[in-house]
Amino acid sequence: MEIRNSSENGSFPDPNPENAGSSLLFLGTGCSSVVPNAMCLLQPSDPPCKVCHQSLAVPPEKNPNYRCNTSLLIDYCGCDGEHKYVLIDVGKTFREQVLRWFIPNKIPRVDSIILTHEHADAVLGLDDIRAVQPFSPTNDIEPTPIYLNQFSMDSIGVKFPYLVQKKLKVGQEVRRVAQLDWRIIESSCEKPFAASGIKFVPLPVMHGEDYISLGFLFGEKSRVAYISDVSRFIPSTEFVISKTGAGQLDLLILDTLYKTGSHNTHFCLPQTLDAVKRICPKQALLIGMTHEFDHHRDNEMLAEWSKREGIPVQLAHDGLKIPINL
Ligand SMILES: [Zn+2]
Numbered sequence: 001m002e003i004r005n006s007s008e009n010g011s012f013p014d015p016n017p018e019n020a021g022s023s024l025l026f027l028g029t030g031c032s033s034v035v036p037n038a039m040c041l042l043q044p045s046d047p048p049c050k051v052c053h054q055s056l057a058v059p060p061e062k063n064p065n066y067r068c069n070t071s072l073l074i075d076y077c078g079c080d081g082e083h084k085y086v087l088i089d090v091g092k093t094f095r096e097q098v099l100r101w102f103i104p105n106k107i108p109r110v111d112s113i114i115l116t117h118e119h120a121d122a123v124l125g126l127d128d129i130r131a132v133q134p135f136s137p138t139n140d141i142e143p144t145p146i147y148l149n150q151f152s153m154d155s156i157g158v159k160f161p162y163l164v165q166k167k168l169k170v171g172q173e174v175r176r177v178a179q180l181d182w183r184i185i186e187s188s189c190e191k192p193f194a195a196s197g198i199k200f201v202p203l204p205v206m207h208g209e210d211y212i213s214l215g216f217l218f219g220e221k222s223r224v225a226y227i228s229d230v231s232r233f234i235p236s237t238e239f240v241i242s243k244t245g246a247g248q249l250d251l252l253i254l255d256t257l258y259k260t261g262s263h264n265t266h267f268c269l270p271q272t273l274d275a276v277k278r279i280c281p282k283q284a285l286l287i288g289m290t291h292e293f294d295h296h297r298d299n300e301m302l303a304e305w306s307k308r309e310g311i312p313v314q315l316a317h318d319g320l321k322i323p324i325n326l
């Protein structure tokens with residue numbers, strides 16, 4: 001596996017036409033409030049925040065500091081050469097991410113969806129799933145399978161009752177809404193499930209001490225773990241993804257919110273790097289960053305850390321595409 005940073009090879013975005021295999025496309029790498037942070041532009045500090053102000057001069061597709069809500073698209077090319085597109089999380093910025101990254105990467109549709117948890121930055125784009133579904137004024141289309149735990153299902157039933165409702169009530173008009181086939185998964189490493197032909201192992205992690213979010217382990221030829229919202233690892237989950245446990249990951253994609261200190265519901269860089277050292281993947285990419293992170297500057301700092309510790313770690317960025325053998 002080779003990490004290609006499309007913002008640094010002169011052509012952005014990188015359509016990577018020679019790669020007919022599987023790939024991971026980072027649709028979003030930012031925190032819930034996304035970057036640029038609106039208040040940095042509404043009421044600039046003195047001196048102004050360099051990361052957020054960059055967004056006024058540099059278009060988003062050329063700006064690795066422009067970060068939407070965390071989301072990953074797995075483009076899986078099976079042995080028959082057919083592509084399947086699995087989306088992890090559908091946050092507040094989903095439609096913008098579709099316009100920005102689906103089109104240049106020729107992603108024609110979403111075949112299935114997986115949810116890490118039910119917070120706004122993971123689910124509030126669900127209404128816009130209809131934008132990537134065939135048009136039918138009577139909702140007469142194949143629903144997209146969506147995998148989530150029972151806790152998320154209950155919450156989404158309250159947030160989006162019209163997406164969960166099975167039948168029209170007597171006298172209710174038909175209105176076009178996203179068609180979803182809700183499939184409940186267990187929050188357990190012992191209960192893998194398959195979405196569009198890919199096996200996923202749920203990775204329950206603490207996201208604040210009162211809340212369990214899910215990461216996912218997938219890939220047979222390359223083992224990848226995606227964990228976007230974590231403040232503490234449950235030992236049984238850490239075992240499944242650790243070199244000293246069930247085996248070394250090829251790629252760990254991991255949460256980091258701020259550069260210093262700690263936070264009650266997310267890892268910050270010190271905890272993220274500690275976890276990377278313990279888990280010891282072949283390489284790691286970080287997601288979920290606030291405007292404290294300056295992509296190029298902090299990747300230089302992480303390159304030093306990587307050299308010292310022997311594990312390549314970099315910040316991901318929106319639009320990053322990684323060819324990978326799944
Ligand atoms: Zn800022």
Ligand SMILES: [Zn+2]
Binds near residue numbers: 117119207229
């Ligand atoms: Zn969350």
